[in-house]
Amino acid sequence: MQQARDSQGRDGGRLRVLVVGAGFGGLTLTRRLRAAPVQVTLLDQNNYHLFTPLLYQVATALLDPSEIAHPVRGILRGQGNARFRMGRLLAVHAAEHRVETSIGDIAYDRLVLAAGSVNNTFGNPSIEEHAFPLKELGDALALRNHVLAAFERAATTADPQQRRRFETIAVVGAGPTGVECSGAFSELSRLVLRRDYAGEPLDRIDTELLEAAPSLLGSFAPSLQRAAKRTLERKGVQVRLSTPVKELKGSGTLVLGDGATVEAATVVWTAGVKASPAGELLGVALDRGGRVPVDEWMRVVGVSDVYAIGDMAAVRGVGGPHPMLAPPAIQQGEHVARQLTAEATGQPGPGPFRYRDKGTMATIGRNSGIAQIGRLRFSGFIGWAMWLVVHLVQIIGFRNRLIVLINWAWDYVLFDRPVRLIAEAKRRNGDNQIP
Amino acid sequence: MQQARDSQGRDGGRLRVLVVGAGFGGLTLTRRLRAAPVQVTLLDQNNYHLFTPLLYQVATALLDPSEIAHPVRGILRGQGNARFRMGRLLAVHAAEHRVETSIGDIAYDRLVLAAGSVNNTFGNPSIEEHAFPLKELGDALALRNHVLAAFERAATTADPQQRRRFETIAVVGAGPTGVECSGAFSELSRLVLRRDYAGEPLDRIDTELLEAAPSLLGSFAPSLQRAAKRTLERKGVQVRLSTPVKELKGSGTLVLGDGATVEAATVVWTAGVKASPAGELLGVALDRGGRVPVDEWMRVVGVSDVYAIGDMAAVRGVGGPHPMLAPPAIQQGEHVARQLTAEATGQPGPGPFRYRDKGTMATIGRNSGIAQIGRLRFSGFIGWAMWLVVHLVQIIGFRNRLIVLINWAWDYVLFDRPVRLIAEAKRRNGDNQIP
Numbered sequence: 001m002q003q004a005r006d007s008q009g010r011d012g013g014r015l016r017v018l019v020v021g022a023g024f025g026g027l028t029l030t031r032r033l034r035a036a037p038v039q040v041t042l043l044d045q046n047n048y049h050l051f052t053p054l055l056y057q058v059a060t061a062l063l064d065p066s067e068i069a070h071p072v073r074g075i076l077r078g079q080g081n082a083r084f085r086m087g088r089l090l091a092v093h094a095a096e097h098r099v100e101t102s103i104g105d106i107a108y109d110r111l112v113l114a115a116g117s118v119n120n121t122f123g124n125p126s127i128e129e130h131a132f133p134l135k136e137l138g139d140a141l142a143l144r145n146h147v148l149a150a151f152e153r154a155a156t157t158a159d160p161q162q163r164r165r166f167e168t169i170a171v172v173g174a175g176p177t178g179v180e181c182s183g184a185f186s187e188l189s190r191l192v193l194r195r196d197y198a199g200e201p202l203d204r205i206d207t208e209l210l211e212a213a214p215s216l217l218g219s220f221a222p223s224l225q226r227a228a229k230r231t232l233e234r235k236g237v238q239v240r241l242s243t244p245v246k247e248l249k250g251s252g253t254l255v256l257g258d259g260a261t262v263e264a265a266t267v268v269w270t271a272g273v274k275a276s277p278a279g280e281l282l283g284v285a286l287d288r289g290g291r292v293p294v295d296e297w298m299r300v301v302g303v304s305d306v307y308a309i310g311d312m313a314a315v316r317g318v319g320g321p322h323p324m325l326a327p328p329a330i331q332q333g334e335h336v337a338r339q340l341t342a343e344a345t346g347q348p349g350p351g352p353f354r355y356r357d358k359g360t361m362a363t364i365g366r367n368s369g370i371a372q373i374g375r376l377r378f379s380g381f382i383g384w385a386m387w388l389v390v391h392l393v394q395i396i397g398f399r400n401r402l403i404v405l406i407n408w409a410w411d412y413v414l415f416d417r418p419v420r421l422i423a424e425a426k427r428r429n430g431d432n433q434i435p
Numbered sequence: 436m437q438q439a440r441d442s443q444g445r446d447g448g449r450l451r452v453l454v455v456g457a458g459f460g461g462l463t464l465t466r467r468l469r470a471a472p473v474q475v476t477l478l479d480q481n482n483y484h485l486f487t488p489l490l491y492q493v494a495t496a497l498l499d500p501s502e503i504a505h506p507v508r509g510i511l512r513g514q515g516n517a518r519f520r521m522g523r524l525l526a527v528h529a530a531e532h533r534v535e536t537s538i539g540d541i542a543y544d545r546l547v548l549a550a551g552s553v554n555n556t557f558g559n560p561s562i563e564e565h566a567f568p569l570k571e572l573g574d575a576l577a578l579r580n581h582v583l584a585a586f587e588r589a590a591t592t593a594d595p596q597q598r599r600r601f602e603t604i605a606v607v608g609a610g611p612t613g614v615e616c617s618g619a620f621s622e623l624s625r626l627v628l629r630r631d632y633a634g635e636p637l638d639r640i641d642t643e644l645l646e647a648a649p650s651l652l653g654s655f656a657p658s659l660q661r662a663a664k665r666t667l668e669r670k671g672v673q674v675r676l677s678t679p680v681k682e683l684k685g686s687g688t689l690v691l692g693d694g695a696t697v698e699a700a701t702v703v704w705t706a707g708v709k710a711s712p713a714g715e716l717l718g719v720a721l722d723r724g725g726r727v728p729v730d731e732w733m734r735v736v737g738v739s740d741v742y743a744i745g746d747m748a749a750v751r752g753v754g755g756p757h758p759m760l761a762p763p764a765i766q767q768g769e770h771v772a773r774q775l776t777a778e779a780t781g782q783p784g785p786g787p788f789r790y791r792d793k794g795t796m797a798t799i800g801r802n803s804g805i806a807q808i809g810r811l812r813f814s815g816f817i818g819w820a821m822w823l824v825v826h827l828v829q830i831i832g833f834r835n836r837l838i839v840l841i842n843w844a845w846d847y848v849l850f851d852r853p854v855r856l857i858a859e860a861k862r863r864n865g866d867n868q869i870p
Contacts, residue, residue: 425860
């Protein structure tokens with residue numbers, strides 16, 4: 001069937017590949033196709049690739065947006081067979097090999113969906129409305145502005161109970177994001193803001209980490225889970241396991257499963273993700289978490305010439321489905337690139353996809369991290385140092401690496417977070433808006 | 436009269452000084468009072484000091500916000516006699532020595548208004564609604580997001596006339612901000628975006644600088660005006676003098692004084708500023724441009740114990756009123772600090788304020804600037820190098836200087852502007868907002 005498409009679908013003799021999503025999977029795929037005789041269009045609703053593992057550092061006022069976000073056009077400079085389009089995917093007409101987007105129709109020979117995942121509040125409207133997610137760059141900026149404004153309010157609030165509310169940050173969900181985020185907020189509060197608010201009537205700043213399950217960091221070994229919990233508590237984070245959250249009232253009242261309440265002006269929701277709704281456009285039955293079922297070549301089951309990779313794909317086969325993390329997305333992008341290159345050059349394609357787990361890691365603020373690589377377990381300073389090096393290497397662009405390193409070193413030595421600005425783009429009422 | 440206040444107004448024996456505005460004037464005043472036996476409250480609606488001379492570099496995607504904005508609490512760390520309050524001034528009750536703010540009342544013994552200036556569209560509602568001002572950090576972020584989105588739209592617009600509109604930036608007003616801004620946009624377009632959009636159907640990117648007066652840079656010597664105009668034109672900016680703007684239609688149609696039109700999706704308004712409306716709260720007759728009339732000790736004429744400095748003050752006396760620039764604001768802040776220190780320590784105060792003009796400068800992008808220092812005139816590369824050094828030295832904080840320098844060097848060598856992200860904080864519908 002693919003051979004039949006080859007004869008009709010090519011553009012100037014070249015296979016037209018449309019990649020939706022400039023995250024880890026889509027961007028890896030696009031770059032790996034740079035020497036292949038194909039024409040790649042990369043579509044994303046943002047004009048940048050986001051290094052999501054460090055998103056919480058933007059939210060906690062350590063890094064600037066441009067240090068973890070890199071313009072896609074800058075990354076693709078010099079790749080003559082690729083072009084970027086900023087727009088949203090609206091519909092997939094697989095039979096016609098065509099998609100509808102917010103900037104018009106795009107025809108393709110091969111479509112690769114790599115649209116990632118979105119925040120999941122499990123249908124809880126009060127969480128949806130009042131809690132802060134932490135999935136996108138705009139989320140991190142909104143959270144940073146909010147939490148800094150809350151401390152300013154605390155400094156001028158006479159009523160002790162009201163003030164406690166402004167001083168409390170509740171992070172719901174103790175996966176890697178929740179652990180890293182609560183650890184970083186605790187340090188922002190204890191090490192940086194305490195100095196900024198010297199002489200003000202702040203009682204203490206309270207970071208709570210709430211988790212429904214009986215342990216934190218479900219994907220890590222029990223010894224590392226315990227190490228992470230101890231470290232968080234030493235840093236002043238209140239870790240409350242087996243503590244499901246039922247509702248968040250608008251005034252900042254978090255209602256727990258047992259009816260008890262937590263008063264927190266800032267509630268961060270990191271308790272769940274689900275596949276991007278882009279998968280729904282395919283008209284196939286989706287797997288758990290809304291993921292698109294694909295075979296071991298990431299081909300969507302039942303839809304010709306459409307692939308799905310990364311968080312939004314659930315591989316049916318050996319070892320699958322894979323965790324919703326960057327490494328499977330990157331490896332799947334590489335695999336699909338090999339397939340398309342083989343197809344375009346008439347070579348035999350690769351065997352089925354096999355995920356190589358290179359390990360996972362998380363950081364819990366200054367001097368403390370955990371890492372699990374095969375059977376090896378690292379915690380404390382060594383885990384933290386490994387985390388630093390791995391993340392610094394992965395950030396795109398030498399300049400970004402340099403500036404992130406300066407900011408980290410600055411914060412480490414001086415306890416002075418550079419980016420604690422309450423700043424956002426002004427909204428405008430006029431109709432002179434793009435798009 | 437001041438002595439009478441001293442006996443009744445002190446707080447723990449110390450004079451309570453309220454400074455409104457953390458710009459160049461207000462911040463200089465606050466820091467200069469650090470050794471004085473006074474209690475300073477610094478009020479600003481933002482939590483940062485903004486280095487406004489480089490605001491256009493945020494708008495043109497060269498610098499990140501945190502490189503030109505510095506948290507006030509970070510600046511005042513270690514100054515035990517100063518506290519910061521984030522809030523807006525709502526009313527002044529001078530007879531009661533009390534102000535109303537968005538975070539409650541504040542009593543004072545001496546009030547110093549240093550609220551700066553705001554954009555001035557001279558009562559033109561169509562400009563007010565559709566043009567982009569460039570006075571605040573949020574303005575710069577909104578302009579950056581808009582202009583980058585306009586280029587993305589241009590890349591996917593088939594109709595040539597429509598595309599030209601998206602490719603056109605019109606800067607209205609050829610003062611230093613307009614000249615620097617149009618020069619920087621022209622370079623962003625020609626040197627950076629051209630590479631990002633290689634292979635796209637962009638015709639050319641068009642930067643127009645429109646000025647109602649017959650010359651640009653009114654405050655500079657004619658020889659420097661001519662040098663600036665030549666440089667702008669060499670960089671591809673269309674400089675149109677004696678070209679007043681009448682109206683801006685929402686679709687991006689700029690109507691000129693003679694009825695001709697310019698189609699531009701991005702219109703930047705840098706043609707006027709006026710004093711902050713905070714001056715209106717004093718109930719005195721204001722000078723031209725809404726400035727508060729003050730004597731040669733920056734005391735508001737007719738209102739006891741209230742001073743005004745910087746852009747919002749018009750000094751009546753030798754050499755006044757002074758230009759609405761950073762240097763007069765800084766020098767006036769220093770002068771009022773000397774007065775208040777003298778008063779608090781019972782020493783004789785300084786003589787009348789005299790402005791020392793240390794020169795003015797402007798940059799017109801890579802390798803070209805103009806500077807006028809006393810009778811000396813510099814243009815070209817020397818003017819640019821002087822501009823670089825002076826601005827780098829003035830930026831607050833060593834870390835910021837270092838990172839700004841890296842970004843400048845990066846852009847200079849590689850033509851790769853680091854910050855060209857279309858990013859803003861997500862607005863939220865919930866009511867869990869601060870404040």
